[in-house]
Amino acid sequence: MSTPLRGILKAHQSSLSVAHRLLDLTVIVLGGACQARFNGMALTAEAWTQILLAVLVFHWLGECHQLYGSWRGERIGRELLKVLNYWALTFAVLLSADYLLLNHTGVRDHAQLAWFATVLLALCGYRLGIRSLLQGLRSQGFNIRRVAVVGTGHCSERLARSIESAPWMGLDLLGFYDDQPQQMDLARIGRRVPVLGGLDQLLIDARKGRIDKVYITLSLDSQTRLGQLIRGLSDTTASVYVIPDVFMFELLHARSESINGLPSISIFDSPMDGAWSMVKRAEDIVLSSIILTMIALPLLLIAATIKLTSPGPVLFRQRRYGLDGRPIMVWKFRSMSVQENDKRVTQATRNDARITPLGALLRRTSLDELPQFFNVLRGEMSIVGPRPHAVAHNEQYRKQVAGYMLRHKVKPGITGWAQINGWRGETDTLDKMRKRVEFDLQYIEHWSVWLDMKIILLTLFKGFVNKNAF
Template sequence: MHFKSLLKKNTMSIIFFWCCIALIFKMGDFSAYYTRYFSSDVILNWFWAAPLSLASAQLVGRAVAPGLFRVQVLSRRMVIVGMNKQGLALARKVELAPYAGTAFLGFFEDRSVDRISRQERYRVLGKIENLTAYVKKHRVQSVYLSLPMTAQPRILEILDSLKDTTCSIYFVPDMFITDLIQGRSQSLCGVDVISVCDTPFRGFRDFLKRGSDIVFSTLILLMIFPLLLLIAVVVKATSPGPVIFRQRRYGLDGEQIVVYKFRTMVVTEDGGTVKQATKNDSRITPVGAFLRKSSLDELPQFINVLQGRMSIVGPRPHAVAHNEMYRTLIKGYMVRHKVRPGITGWAQVNGLRGETDKLEKMQARVDFDLDYLRKWSLLLDMIIILKTIRLVFKDTAAY
């Protein structure tokens, strides 16, 4: 019914504006005599064919566009915590906006079914205590908290539990909280929300970040191509095994990616247990020691950047086994995956490169990664790149 009324309204608008155009054309004809350049048949056919074509194109476009949109755009899965007036209003507006790129999965609500009116009884996914488990299992990208300010202790508890996920968190309605990551006011389908934990790369910022990655990685790969070939030959000639070491890491939104490096060890570990490289590690080949010291082993990751799996600057990706260990030990560890991992990062240029043999070192690295998310700018990326170049020539932490 909504589609039919909208189509009728748009068709009437086309007819009305076309009548206005015809009237203007006729009035202009008295003074300019434009009709002497065209036959009467051409003008008459134009008067009926043009509006009919516009109406037909609109009809076809509205029929085809939803399918094309679903093919080209992956909807972000969202849930709402709190089935109150604001939460219900947001849910209705999202459901009436098929082109918003958001798929509403349902509510989390602590009230019993008897306390929810019949009009509100739909898509209750569970109690709030089950929220984090559901977000992890179904890979929910956005969580909207529609809770009153009087529930502040409960809200803080929810935020703490969601720090072990990569979802973006928003408040509905407006409220203030500290420790925001890219906190800003925005709108979803006409409803104002405040982001609490979000990626800095939305809209033009995402275009700017990805565009700079493509341009710089392409130029760098063209310049270092002879060096890549030389290193590949040396690695292959000095030790048995593959030239490129492939390892699974966590990328954007916690999705697993494959990262490329020149092989620097006699082993290629990528299982449930991965031992970090240590000083005087017997697994490191003689050539590998030089490659790791000079960071030349990281050069193939510019291919990962071009593929869109990584960025030139961002939190360094850790082995999957390390991620699963540290996410249980460090609060907010998984938040660092709200951006693409980088070849170099804010933590690395602040003295946290190399082995993290103590939990405090990894905690400090995560703190710098989250600080990068809060402060990101293209200028900051350039500063990190320049510091990385300087660090390569005098760093003693990598081995």
């Protein structure tokens, strides 16, 4: 295959990005117009207002969250998930505007749902088609990028495996460059990837146009060497990327951020930032309001029964850590004859003498936690999130479990990813707490509204009654 064809799309990347935006907006407009015509409705000013609002909201979300960046190195599932999230948020805005501002006269309900489904299928469908087309072109040698990796450490090895395991990216790994090459286990790659020489040889090959992309995986303590290499590569036409070895650590929702033009990379961060925190809060307010309305009578019955069967208050309030480690008072139905809220708190155990007979039933069925929906409504907790622990337990385990306090990058929840996977109840061993923290951090890293809905549904089926709840 001749060299000019290898990067046939490279020179047109900006034009393709613009075309991609225009195609999305065209799909939304045509979808709305066609659904109105199909349902025998005139395109009134209000209907066009809805369509225009959809265009603006979807475009804004796409621009703010990098929907139109390069997806060469990402799997199609992540792109489609972004499309689904942004179109669903756009449609939620449309419905709110329709009921609150347009008096629900623009488009009928079934037509709105048909528009939502049609546009979603079109947005996802044409992306799948483009991916298939690009994959076919790349299999024929078109749109291929020749890449080189600087370094032969663990980060380089992991990068090489990622490139070789995903041929759909269209990256041709030429080899490694390192002045002091190390032994690497690349057996799983399936082919021998050579060390082509040192850094001087890299500069020679790059200047001759043999390399399209250079990935530098040198450690952070090699700043002098790194600076010299980057200055040398500035005299070439190769695209240069630096992969810091901090990415070899377990990162929590890592992302890039600009500080007055200075780029930075977050290592530990929360996914519920900016607009997403508003989405999470709206989710909590709507769901907790509905649930509290449904359980109002059971709450009153449980409260009366507690008052009649044992001395003491109906509610137990315990000081726990909330968002960013700030203290909150978590409400529960009292299930014990004591109310421990000091620097030393003893976890409940099986056949614990402190638990009242009614308290045993409440704890076994998780009904003792129902008052926490008021904590959610007050903004102190979320319906889904890491379960809050007593302050005494936080202070104990933060010294023993790596990453323990990262659980507090989000609001604590009534139910969570750890709980539906069986990690609830007494943590009588350090390994149990480590597993709970591991699942909590997985939730934070992969949070989405759809994951919250999944956890809530699973809680209904297997989260209330559990062998570990006592």
